[in-house]
Structure formats: C-alpha cells, structure tokens
Amino acid sequence: MVRLFSEYGGENLPWFVVGLTASVLGRLVAVVPALxxxxxxDAVFFQNTAYRLPLVPExxxxxxxxxxxxxxxFVVIAAFVAGVGLSWVQGLGLAVYSNRVQHDVRVDTYEAMQRLDMAFFDDKQTGEILSILNSDVRNLRTFLDSTLxxxxxxxxxxxxIAGVLVYLNAQLAVVTLVAVPLLTAFTVWFMRTIRPMYRAVRESxxxxxTRIENNVAGMEVIxxxxxxxxxRERVADASMDYYDRAxxxxxxDYVYQPTMELLAGVAFAATFAIGxxxxxxxxxxxxxxPLLVGEFVTFLFMTQRFIDPLSGAGRIVNAYENARASGERIFGLADREVRVTDGPDAVVLDTVEGRVEFDHVSFAYGAGRPVLESVSFVADPGETVALVGPTGAGKSTAAKLLLRLYEVTDGAVRVDGHDVRDVxxxxxxxxxxxxxxxxxxxDGTVRENxxxxxxxxxxxxxxxxxRAAEAHEFIERLPDGYDTRIGERGIxxxxxxxxxxxxxxxxxQDPEILVLDEATSSVDTETELLIQRALDRLTSGRTTLVIAHRLSTIRHADTIVVLDEGRVVESGTHDELxxxxxxxxxxxxxxxxxTDAISADALQRFVDRLRAADVIETEPATDGGDG
Known part of the structure; x- marks a missing residue:
C-alpha cells in the first residue's frame, strides 16, 4: 500500500490533500454540537458555571x-452546515483522486502485462488476468475512496474525542479509554489472521x-x-470454492465485529454507570x-462518538486487507520479469532486405523436451521457404522464434545478418x-480490423x-459495408x-517478410482458391515463410524444409523431395x-509414428482380411 502512494499518489496529490483535509475537519466539527x-x-439552563467555549476568546x-x-x-447550526459542506468536499476530492489512481494503475498494469513473454500467457488463464485488471484494481479504488x-x-x-474527554474530566476519561488497548490488541490479531484468508479469496x-470466461468462449462446443x-458442475465447483473461502x-468477521461492539458497549456502560x-x-x-450535569451529558455524547468508530474498525480493517491482497496481485503481475527485451545496443531495422537464416536453432518450452533441435535453413530475399512435417514437428514454433515471441535456447535466428536478439x-x-x-x-467494424x-x-x-485479398466483394455485400460490426473474434x-x-x-501493413501459418487449412476448396490467389499477390516480392499441412499449396516453394520431431530431416524442392x-x-x-510415391519402409515408419501417438491401434485387427 505504501508503494501505491509512492508511485501513483504524487501527480494527483492535491485532490488527496483536499479530500483528507476535509475529512479531518469534518471529524473535528462533528464534536462541536455535543460540546x-x-x-x-450548565451555563444557560442551570446557570451554575460561566459560559465558556474552547478556543473562543471571552x-x-x-x-x-x-x-x-x-x-x-447558531454555533450548532453552523457546525452541522460546515459538516455537510466538508463531507461534500471530502467525497469529491477522494473520488477524483481514487478514480485517477485506479485509471493509472489499470493502464500501467495492462502495459506491463503486454510486455510479458508469451510463456506467461501460455501458463496464465485469461479470467485470472481480467480479475486482476478489473476486480483487484477496483478494490484499490474503494480503499482510496472510502477506507482510507x-x-x-x-x-x-x-x-x-479522547482529548476532549480528558479536558472535561480526566478521571472519568480513564474509564472510557481503558477499552482502547483491548480493542487495539484484538484488531492486530484479527489483521494477522484474516490476511492469508483474503489472499485465498482473491485467488478463488x-x-x-477463468472458468466462466472459458465456458462463455466455448459455448458452441458445450x-x-x-x-x-x-x-454447470465445474462452474458450481469453482463458485463453491469462492463461497467457502469468502x-x-x-x-x-462475525467473531471480530460483535466482540469489538461488546467491548465498546461495556466501556460506554461503565462510563454511564460511574458518571x-x-x-x-x-x-x-x-x-x-465535582461532575456537572452538562459535563456528563457531553461526556456521554462524546463517548458514543468515540465508541462508534472503534466498533466499526472491523469494516476498515476488512477493506484494508482486501485491498492489500489485491495490491499484491497487481504489483505481482506488474513486477514479473520480462525475458524478451531490447538490449542496450539494439539495432533498428530501417531498411530490410528480407534474408532470414536459422542457424542451428534449438528451443524448448521451459525445462521440457526440446521442440526444435539444431534446425538450419536460409530464405534469401524474395524467396519462399515452406516448413512441413507431422503435427508437433515444431513448424509453428520456428515462426514464433522469428517473431521473437520466445528466445532461442541455442543457435541463432538472423534477419539480414542481425541476430534477432540484437534487434x-x-x-x-x-x-x-x-x-x-x-x-x-x-469486436468492431470491418474497417477497424x-x-x-x-x-x-x-x-x-x-x-x-x-480487393487484393479477395475481400472487397463480400465486404460490399455486408449490411453496412466496411462499417459493419463483425462481433467478438469476427463471429x-x-x-x-x-x-x-x-x-x-x-x-x-506491407511487411518485407511474411509468415503464413496454415493460412488455408480450414476452408473449403472454393474459398481456398480465393485465399491462395490473394496469398500469391501478398507474397510476390517478399521473403515468405510458409507453414502448411496441405502440401499442394507449397509445391512451388523455392525450398521445402521437412521437420520431424524437431529436426530437419529433408530439404529441397518439391520434385527433389x-x-x-x-x-x-x-x-x-x-x-x-x-501410393507409388510411397516406399514400403517410409510407409512403415509413418504407421509406427501414428501408433506411437496413439492415433491408430497398436496391433492390427484380426478380422480375417488382408489387413
């Protein structure tokens, strides 16, 4: 919470000072009517003492x-009016401050999240991130707005009020104030006990x-x-976990709050009885x-105003611990180490010719088995290189390494001779x-996308x-043309x-290098023809890295690199391969x-691979046929 103020409080400090000053003055003004x-x-009704007001000259x-x-x-009326005015100033000042801080924290946290490596998003659930950016940031705003x-x-x-009580009657004040150490000790115990519980609530x-977000996105499959x-049961389980923790x-809180009220009530009752x-x-x-009637009445009013805030301390402690747990999650996200960053002498690619080189590149996700092992190939400017191979061979991973979404484990990926780690x-x-x-x-219009x-x-x-992408005609047929809203993910x-x-x-965007990752694998034949024609225009004159399962789409590539289990096993033109x-x-x-193109040995190796992946039965069925 200290970090929250030190990093985000400075720019908006005037609003905070105005709101907090009004809050303090409002509390001081509130004691005036009882006094x-x-x-x-004593001085007007009973006339047994002189009329004196603290801080007012005789x-x-x-x-x-x-x-x-x-x-x-008139003093009582003025105090009530001033209290209303100060309450308005307090509300406005702290509301502006807290909402500005909320905005800054959310934007900075989102910006920090954008800088994180793709490995973070591989492990982190979307719902968890949304919870941090929305719910946790909102908890901080509530803390700054009202809890603080x-x-x-x-x-x-x-x-x-303790000062006023001592001023009125120091001896009777001791009776009221004796509850303060007990209330403080009980509050410290409560804070230490509830802190890990709030962390668990935020995680749940x-x-x-995450569960709800996944299910909404996958509703068609469901x-x-x-x-x-x-x-429904999976959502119910996640909801029940949150219910149990909350x-x-x-x-x-039901142990703490009534106990605080009981201790405060005992202090008030003792004050009333002894007085x-x-x-x-x-x-x-x-x-x-002596003890005058007016003093005693003021004492009771003041004691009540003293007891009420103490008994409500639980709400403040609850809100603080909730905000603290949210702050830990927010800064935990913002402080995550970013591995893929620009070096101090990073090269800016002003003019790109488009030469791409993979030089004995190896890569593994975390501590797992390598996905690529010593992969090497070159795409000269304007050439098309296709990466093909069975599922899981590492084709898409190679494209991600070129974009530097991940760092290579060994070897180097180069663009125009520059190691991408130096660019x-x-x-x-x-x-x-x-x-x-x-x-x-x-989610927006065709134009925006x-x-x-x-x-x-x-x-x-x-x-x-x-037009070049074969899209203009169908766009024109949409209800609002280029201004048609296409729904979330273009649904x-x-x-x-x-x-x-x-x-x-x-x-x-007119890039010098193009990566096509299975760009035509999920469409019908007619649409594939349109897309392939658009891709031919797009790839013309550009260095292109094509990842494909449909080999017919890459048979004219300058070089075809065949990957199997992360290794380059073949390389050449279509006819050569x-x-x-x-x-x-x-x-x-x-x-x-x-089938004439398939050798018996190659077919057997392919069948063995499918069996190892549990795609086909380990042993052939014995149905009496040829097998």
Whole structure:
C-alpha cells in the first residue's frame, strides 16, 4: 500500500490533500454540537458555571443568558452546515483522486502485462488476468475512496474525542479509554489472521472468472457436445470454492465485529454507570471532585462518538486487507520479469532486405523436451521457404522464434545478418507480417480490423488491400459495408471471410517478410482458391515463410524444409523431395493418393509414428482380411 502512494499518489496529490483535509475537519466539527450542548446546559439552563467555549476568546462571549442561548443555537447550526459542506468536499476530492489512481494503475498494469513473454500467457488463464485488471484494481479504488478516509477519521475521532474527554474530566476519561488497548490488541490479531484468508479469496475469484470466461468462449462446443450439465458442475465447483473461502472471512468477521461492539458497549456502560453514581451520590472511590450535569451529558455524547468508530474498525480493517491482497496481485503481475527485451545496443531495422537464416536453432518450452533441435535453413530475399512435417514437428514454433515471441535456447535466428536478439523488437515485428490459421479479429467494424496496425492508411489504400485479398466483394455485400460490426473474434463472418480480412490487414501493413501459418487449412476448396490467389499477390516480392499441412499449396516453394520431431530431416524442392521417397514423399503420396510415391519402409515408419501417438491401434485387427 505504501508503494501505491509512492508511485501513483504524487501527480494527483492535491485532490488527496483536499479530500483528507476535509475529512479531518469534518471529524473535528462533528464534536462541536455535543460540546456546546454541555456548556449550554450548565451555563444557560442551570446557570451554575460561566459560559465558556474552547478556543473562543471571552471577548466574543455575550453577557446575557438569552444571547448565550442563541449563540449556542447558531454555533450548532453552523457546525452541522460546515459538516455537510466538508463531507461534500471530502467525497469529491477522494473520488477524483481514487478514480485517477485506479485509471493509472489499470493502464500501467495492462502495459506491463503486454510486455510479458508469451510463456506467461501460455501458463496464465485469461479470467485470472481480467480479475486482476478489473476486480483487484477496483478494490484499490474503494480503499482510496472510502477506507482510507474512514481510517483517518477513526484516528482523528479517537485522538480528538479522547482529548476532549480528558479536558472535561480526566478521571472519568480513564474509564472510557481503558477499552482502547483491548480493542487495539484484538484488531492486530484479527489483521494477522484474516490476511492469508483474503489472499485465498482473491485467488478463488480469479479461478471462477477463468472458468466462466472459458465456458462463455466455448459455448458452441458445450452445446454441440451436450455437456451443459458437466460444465454447470465445474462452474458450481469453482463458485463453491469462492463461497467457502469468502464464508471463512465472514465467519471470522462475525467473531471480530460483535466482540469489538461488546467491548465498546461495556466501556460506554461503565462510563454511564460511574458518571450517574457520581452525579447522584458524589464521586465514588477512587474518584474526586465535582461532575456537572452538562459535563456528563457531553461526556456521554462524546463517548458514543468515540465508541462508534472503534466498533466499526472491523469494516476498515476488512477493506484494508482486501485491498492489500489485491495490491499484491497487481504489483505481482506488474513486477514479473520480462525475458524478451531490447538490449542496450539494439539495432533498428530501417531498411530490410528480407534474408532470414536459422542457424542451428534449438528451443524448448521451459525445462521440457526440446521442440526444435539444431534446425538450419536460409530464405534469401524474395524467396519462399515452406516448413512441413507431422503435427508437433515444431513448424509453428520456428515462426514464433522469428517473431521473437520466445528466445532461442541455442543457435541463432538472423534477419539480414542481425541476430534477432540484437534487434529492437518493434522494428523486427514491423518488418514481419503474420497470417495464421486461427485468425483473431477484434469486436468492431470491418474497417477497424483491416486498418489495424496501419492506422494512417487512406480509404483508397484500404479498399485496394481488400480487393487484393479477395475481400472487397463480400465486404460490399455486408449490411453496412466496411462499417459493419463483425462481433467478438469476427463471429458474424465465415472462416474464409475472416481469413481474407487478415490477409488484407497484412497487405496494408506491407511487411518485407511474411509468415503464413496454415493460412488455408480450414476452408473449403472454393474459398481456398480465393485465399491462395490473394496469398500469391501478398507474397510476390517478399521473403515468405510458409507453414502448411496441405502440401499442394507449397509445391512451388523455392525450398521445402521437412521437420520431424524437431529436426530437419529433408530439404529441397518439391520434385527433389518426391524423388527421395522419404518422409515428404510419404506425406505427399497420402494427400495426393499417389501410393507409388510411397516406399514400403517410409510407409512403415509413418504407421509406427501414428501408433506411437496413439492415433491408430497398436496391433492390427484380426478380422480375417488382408489387413
């Protein structure tokens, strides 16, 4: 919480000071009516003492009882009016301060999250991140808006009223104040006990958000699989976990809050009993001296104002611990180490020719088995290099290493002779266009999605890119053309339409290097023809790295690199690889139905691989046929 103020409080400090000052003055003004009432009872109604008000010079005190009565009246009214005004100033000041800090914390945390490596997002659930950026940041705003002022008001009230009580009657004040050490000790115990419980609550909120977010995104699969009951139970389990953790906090609070009220109530009752006996029978042992009726009335009013904040300390402690747990999660996210960063002497790629080189590249996710092992190939400017191979061979990983979404474990990836680790990340990714099978479109209009990443492009440039991507005609048929909203992830468009929009986006960005990751694998034949024609325009004159399962789409590539279990096993043109009758020829023969291209040994190795992956039965079925 100290860090919250030190990093985000400075710029908005004037609003904080105004709100907090008004809060303190409001607490001080609140004691004035009770103090004036006590003086008026003794000096005006009973007339057994002189009329005096603390901090008011005697020259301002009128001589007549009537004038003193009306002075008391107007002072009380003025105190109530001032209290209302100060409450408004406090609310405005702290509301502006807390909301500005909330905005700054949320934006900075989001910016820090954007800088994190892709490995973080591989492990972290979307719902957990949303919980931090929304729920946890909102908890900090609540703390700054109301909890902080409430805590300060508590301190001011306790200190200020304790001073007034001692001023009125130091002996009777001891009776009231004796509860303070007990209340403080009980509060310290409560804070230490509830702190880990609030951490658990915040974690369970993130888990519940993750479960719900996943299910909403996967609703089509849930419905198609008729797994509504199963998913309901999973949501119910996550919700019950949150319920159990939250209930544990509530149970502890139900022990703390009534106990605080009981201790405070005992202090008030003791003050009333001893003060009442004092007035009726004189000072009880060991007390001495007189006690006036007005003093006693003021004492009771002040004691109540003293007891109420103490008994409500639990709410402040609860809110503080909740905010503290949220602060730990927020700064825990913001402070995560970023491994993929620009070096101090990072090279900016101003002019990119487009030569891409993988030099004995190896890579593993974390401490797992290597995904790529000593992979080497070169794509000269303007060439097309295709990466093919079975699922899990490491093709997409190679593309991610080029974009430097991950760092290589060994070897080097180079662009125009520069190791990508020595290149400024922004300039590297500006030079590379990426079109994937899993197209991501934002909830917005067609126009916004095509212009994404090329925001300064003109209308004519956007339309030209859409035409080149075979997208303009279907866009024109949409209800509002380029201004049609396409829904979250482009849900209102077909797969082929989404793919063509992503190609138009890449064309508008005009990158020197292009990565196509399964760009035509999930569309029908007619749409594939349109997309392939658009891709031919897009790749013209650019260095292109193509990842493909449909080998027919890359048969004209300058070089085809065949990966198997993370290693380069073959490399060459389509005709050369087919003639080698190796893995590529096997894959080509299976897809093309050309069994003559498949050698018996290659086919057996392919079958063995499928068996190892549990794709086919380990032993052939014995049905009496040829097998």
């Amino acid at each position: 004036v009432l006590g003086v008026a009872i 020259a301002f005190i009128p001589d007549t009882v009537t004038a003193q009565f009306w002075l008391s009246f 002022s409430g805590g300060l008001q508590l301190v001011v009230s306790v200190v200020g 909120v993130g888990a519940l958000n 419905k198609a699989s008729t797994t509504e009951a199963y998913e 209930l544990a906090v509530i149970r502890l 009442g006996v004092w007035l009726i029978f004189g000072p009880p042992w060991p007390f001495t001296g 400024a990340i922004g300039s590297l990714r500006d030079a590379i266009g990426y079109v994937s099978q899993d197209v991501y479109l934002f 095509v212009l994404y990443g090329a925001f300064d492009a003109t209308e004519s440039e956007m339309v030209a890119a859409a 209102k468009l077909s797969g082929g339409q989404r793919q063509r929009l992503s190609i138009a986006r890449a064309m508008l 087919v003639a080698q009758r190796g893995l590529y020829a096997t894959l080509w023969g299976i897809q093309a139905g050309d």
